[in-house]
Amino acid sequence: MRVVRQSLPEVVVRPAREEDLDSLIDLVAAVAAEGRWIGTEAPVDRERRRRMLADALGRERTLLLLAEAGGRVVAELSMDLAGYGVADLGMLVADGWRGHGVGSELLRAGLDWAGQAGAHKVTLQVWPHNQAAVALYEKFGFQREGVLRRHYRRRNGELWDAVVMGLLLDTDRAG
Numbered sequence: 001m002r003v004v005r006q007s008l009p010e011v012v013v014r015p016a017r018e019e020d021l022d023s024l025i026d027l028v029a030a031v032a033a034e035g036r037w038i039g040t041e042a043p044v045d046r047e048r049r050r051r052m053l054a055d056a057l058g059r060e061r062t063l064l065l066l067a068e069a070g071g072r073v074v075a076e077l078s079m080d081l082a083g084y085g086v087a088d089l090g091m092l093v094a095d096g097w098r099g100h101g102v103g104s105e106l107l108r109a110g111l112d113w114a115g116q117a118g119a120h121k122v123t124l125q126v127w128p129h130n131q132a133a134v135a136l137y138e139k140f141g142f143q144r145e146g147v148l149r150r151h152y153r154r155r156n157g158e159l160w161d162a163v164v165m166g167l168l169l170d171t172d173r174a175g
């Protein structure tokens with residue numbers, strides 16, 4: 001558990017638990033409703049999401065971290081470690097809590113977990129217009145590896161590009 005002190009109230013980063021699931025679903029639903037930042041679109045299927053999160057809590061190769069402030073869940077990060085050693089990252093911070101170091105603190109903790117879990121690489125996808133997210137990932141050493149052109153069909157019918165980014169944790173092993 002780690003305490004972040006910025007200009008906002010105290011923020012605590014900790015693993016998610018069963019009793020956090022509703023708050024985590026509320027958080028993703030709120031960010032999805034913004035319509036610009038994450039792959040999930042509104043309306044969120046809460047039952048399906050609950051099953052996915054509950055499954056994630058029980059998996060050794062999955063990390064589900066949250067940031068809590070004043071008893072409220074204000075951010076979350078997930079990582080799924082594939083059998084071939086690459087951890088897939090997803091994260092979000094609630095509107096109103098962005099730009100105060102919460103995402104950095106979560107990402108630092110997530111990367112610690114990935115290294116300890118034996119990942120040789122962390123990967124993610126991000127919308128090209130999401131400058132805050134790209135800047136956060138670049139700050140931690142992620143590099144752009146390519147673009148998936150017109151890859152994701154949105155509910156309004158638009159086809160969005162996605163940027164693939166990767167962070168190599170093991171640069172020594174033979175490639």
Ligand SMILES: CC(C)(COP(=O)(O)OP(=O)(O)OC[C@H]1O[C@@H](n2cnc3c(N)ncnc32)[C@H](O)[C@@H]1OP(=O)(O)O)[C@@H](O)C(=O)NCCC(=O)NCCS
Pocket residue numbers: 031037038091092093094097098099100101102103104105125126127130131132133134135136137139
């Ligand atoms: C992207 C996101 C996770 C960043 O989290 P955050 O808590 O706002 O980030 P931090 O305050 O820790 O900032 C970390 C770095 O990100 C960059 N950054 C943050 N906000 C930025 C902005 N509005 N514009 C440009 N760069 C920004 C900066 O490089 C910053 O480093 P610095 O403080 O040393 O300058 C957060 O904005 C968010 O959840 N957005 C909506 C959901 C989302 O986009 N999720 C990621 C999907 S791939």
